[in-house]
Amino acid sequence: MHFSVKRRDKLQGHSDLPVTVKVQTYDEDLAEEDEFEKQILDGEIVTFEFDAHEFDVTCFVGEWQLDVWPSLTADDKDTLTFGIKKSNIDVIRYHESDVKAALETKQKLEREAEQQQVAALKQHASQIIDRKKVTIAALLALFILAPAVFGSLMAHDQHNEALRNFLIVVALVAFCVVGYIAISSGLHDNRCDKCNSNLVRIFKTDEKFRGTYSSQEHVMDRNTREMSWRQVVKTDFDISDYYCCDLCKHQWTNRYIRTTSAN
Ligand SMILES: [Zn+2]
Structure with missing residues (x-):
């Protein structure tokens, strides 16, 4: 049989709130047979095709029941008209608070996921180069180390050995601080x-022998202080x-x- 449900709201303002129409069919022994569900908006009509001894029609918003027509048979009208009416307002509110709660849960989960991402992006201390220290070292090198070196050279030219020695000490200390x-x-x-x-x-660490060879090297003789060529064995x-x-x-x-050399 064809069975249609028409929706014509009497209470305005909910025309795009979908209503679920559920048809439950029963056989001669009133055992449940089939179940059909369709969604319907205001002004629409939905049609079901089935054979049944008896059937119930129920309308829901979300999980909440709006209306029910129990124990219909093929001898009843083949079209049923319903609409959201004033007395349904509580049911609609329950449904709306369900939707709101579901949305809040979803937003909460999204926030938690976001926080987890932020935590994952937070860097471990060992991954960070301290840019402030790099800047401080560069400034010290530029404004203390370099002038001290330059000043000590100038003092040497002007035969001011006391100033030169002082500036060398300043330069050495600055060099150590910058390095540190x-x-x-x-x-x-x-x-x-x-x-x-x-x-x-x-x-x-793996170390594999590659080969030994001899090569010429230009070296300074420690005794004569002269450069000379020497044969060196390298591995x-x-x-x-x-x-x-x-x-x-x-x-x-x-x-x-890695190359090692022996004379
Ligand atoms: Zn790593």
């Missing part, structure tokens, strides 16, 4: 390619340093040739 700050900034640390952490270490080794990052567990290998 630059090193502690982490600028020149060995770093992981993947995460930029300086928690890297060599966990294994090459293939070195493989295996690194790993303790922060992200990334591993990599650095290969190079």
Whole structure:
């Protein structure tokens, strides 16, 4: 049989709130048979096709029941008209608060996911190069170390040895301070390619003999202070340093040739 449900709201302002129309069919023994569901907006009509001894029609907004027509048969009218009416207002409010709660839960989950992302992006201390220290070291080098070196050269030219010695001491102290700050900034640390952490270490080193050969070298003779050519025996080794990052567990290998020489 064809069975249609028409929606004509009597209470205005909810025409785009979808209503679910559910048809439950029963056989001769009134055992449940089939279940059909369709959504309907104000002004629309939905049609169901089924064969049943008896059937119930129920309208819902969300999980909430608006209206029910129980125990209909094929002998009843084949079209049923309903609409949201004033007495449904409570049910609609319950549904709206369900929707609001679901939205709030969704927003809460989204916020939590966002916070987790922010936490993941927050860097580990070992991944950060202290740019402030780099700047301080550069400024000290520019405004104290360089002028002290330059000043000591000038003082030497002017035969002011006392000033020269003082400026050399200033330059040495400045050099040590600049070096210390630059090193502690982490600028020149060995770093992981993947995460930029300086928690890297060599966990294994392979050394493979490559070959021995002799080569000419231009060297200064310590006694005569003259340059001369000398035959030197050299040995090459293939070195493989295996690194790993303790922060992200990334591993990599650095290969190079190490040469030792013997006279
Ligand atoms: Zn890493």
